[in-house]
Every structure is written in C-alpha cells, then in structure tokens.
Amino acid sequence: MAVGTSSSAAVATHVGATPTAGDAAETDIKVSIRGLVKQFDTKGRAVTALSKLDLDIPRGQFFVIVGPSGCGKTTLLRIVAGLEEPTAGEVVVREHSKERPANSMVFQGDSIFPWMTVWENASYGLRLRGVPAKEIKETVGEYLQKTGLSDFRDSYPHQLSGGMRQRVSIARAFANDPDVLLMDEPFSALDEQNKTLLQSELLRIWDETRKTVLFITHSVDEAVTLGDRIMVMTARPGAAKAFVDVPFERPRDVLEIRHRPEYGEIVYDIWQNLRDEVARSHSESQANVPTGKRRFRR
C-alpha cells in the first residue's frame, strides 16, 4: 500500500547500541514512512498532528510508539491503516499480498461487535474475505484455544470480562492473518494483573507468527516489556525524537526481564527523552485553556 506522494531523507536521533531500522537492508523494510505530514482543518483552525515523520520498520519487528498525549500516535496508525489520508509524504507497506488483509487493528477498550458471539467476532475478517468454512474453523479454533477462549465461543461480549474481550480482539486480529498488526493502547483499560497476563499472552502468540506490529502505549514499562524498538515522539506536531532498541531475547519472560539492570536503564533512557515533551505538551494544553476557565483550576 502506498499513501501520499512526496518523499524526503530519513532524519532521526538514535539511542541504543544496535543498528537502527534506517540501516537495515532495503528488502527487510516492511513499513516505510517518508516526510509524513498530517494537518487537520476544523472550523478554520489548522492543527498539525504530524510533522515530517521519517521511519522504517523492518519485517517482523515489534515496534512500539510512545509520546505525550495528542502528539499524533493514533493519527499515525490510522494513516498506516489507510483510514486517514496524509497531507504530505508517503507511507509504503511492502509486499502486501492480495490473499490477506494489509492490516488488522486492535483498539483500547471494546473493539468487538456486541451483537456477535466470541466465535462470530473472531471469525469476522475471514468470513468477510470468503475464506472456506473448513479453514475458518481450523484457524479460529486455533486462536480461541491460544487465547483461552474455547469454552466461551458461544458467549456474547457482555458476558465476558474486560480482559476476555481484549483476548477476543487479539484472536480476531491474528486469525485475520494481516500483513501488519496495528495496536492502539489495547491494554490501557485493564487492571495491572490482567495487563501483565495479556502482555505475556500477546508475546507468546506473536512469537509463533512474528508479524510486524506497530503498538501504541502510554506506559514506558509496557513499551520495554513488549518492544524490539521504541520510537519516542515529540510533543505535537509529532515527529521522531529518539529510537531506543530493546536488547532482550525472544521469547521473553515479561516478569523476569523487569529484574534486570538493563531494564531500568532503558526505562530511564526513554523517560529522559519523554520528559521535556510531556512538559511541553502539558504547558501547551494549559495555554489553550481560556483564562476565565483556568482561573478555577488548581
């Protein structure tokens, strides 16, 4: 898939010891973004969400995006998904095969259909593509089993816990076998225990498929736990401020790595890069609050 037209050279700050994706062989690049700009015009007011973003994501990489609120993370994912048109620049997802979807998205909160059963939700993408019933049965059965949902195949979303509903989203996304998996804060609404459990399950399933993943999170810990490489974004307009490589082996034990000294160092590195951007984003949002209203805020 190619979105947009213009292009520019990749420029980014790199942090971490291993080579960045920008150095990877051209053929290994799955998602390539050049000079991406997105501007929204609402009621005569222009908001630049993304500004000249350059990025290469190698095939099979678990790529995590962190950045202050409003810096354009969701906008970036929506453009990669083809749901939003860039104002300028180019997004290319290489080797998009005709037989499988270019991407599947998993959102925060409930992104499954409330009127469908677990089975109907998980098989939705495959049914839409007209995949033969036998194949659907095998694939969906496999992913419901991997996500521990086999016994709930005939349940409706309102009969499930929040963690189980996110498992259905994950099963649906993997069963759909997309070229690229796009995940927008999928675990943010979950409690700490469920979050850790689902991170672990996601990594287990991902390890078997090694799909290219773009994963947005506000949690620096989650970024380091899951990612191969983390992009720290600037405050709006969003651009790449730093790339941090996570050297932990795969498969990864999400609890064990948190005890390692390097874990704390990487978390600290990311926070160093993030701190000023969060402060800038916060002071800008305060500046945009009308003074009459601000007077009443503490």
Ligand SMILES: Nc1ncnc2c1ncn2[C@@H]1O[C@H](COP(=O)(O)OP(=O)(O)OP(=O)(O)O)[C@@H](O)[C@H]1O
């Ligand atoms: N459809 C739209 N129309 C107008 N402005 C928009 C639209 N979508 C996003 N924006 C603006 O673009 C900027 C980036 O939004 P986006 O949702 O991508 O940020 P984000 O980094 O995902 O934020 P958060 O972390 O809070 O979810 C924000 O200022 C937002 O108000």
